Amino acid sequence: MTVMDLYVVAYVIAGPVTAETDPKRLAVVNAAEAAQQYATATLAAKVRRALGWRSTRILDGETATSVSVWSQHELNAVYERVGGVVTTRTVQRAYSGGAFPAVEITITAHLAGIGTVQIVTDWDEDSGGHDLPVMRAIVDLAA
Structure with missing residues (x-):
């Protein structure tokens, strides 16, 4: 599953991000966002390891x-x-x-x-x- 797939799934489950105050809905949105961030960080680490780099962090101005x-x-x-x-x-x-x-x-x-x-x-x-x-x-x- 790609990062974009996770984003689409999160959007379908959570809907567009709004100024929600419902704790259950916020928990779903936060979980979807955390899953997306994890997938992005995992992809970035794979890319950087494949390029032979030690650092796996995404720097400012970069993407995974x-x-x-x-x-x-x-x-x-x-x-x-x-x-x-x-x-x-x-x-x-x-x-x-x-x-x-x-x-x-x-x-x-x-x-x-x-x-x-x-x-x-x-x-x-x-x-x-x-x-x-x-x-x-x-x-x-x-x-």
Whole structure:
């Protein structure tokens, strides 16, 4: 059963979340929410273990199946371990003084027994890595 399946079941059982005061209904809603959170955490742990990571927590801005790494070197390590399709896109990153353009690199990989996941980082020119396999995959894709 996927996280979405659990959400649908919880919605069907509990109905839409409202400002309920009925303790029995609140208990059902809370149980459904706890089941959804547990399923999400379990999926996140499976994904991270499959990627070879020790931490199983979902960080801010991530989901169970969409994770971030710090650099193209870390992304390359994941790419060499699990493969996948590499894509790039230009995005705008916000910061307190405004916004700046960044090149986001994404690996979309299928993990056995889990499904499709995405691993993302922004290109950092100062870190180098034009010759990394993950970067060559981008060049191959463009050709």
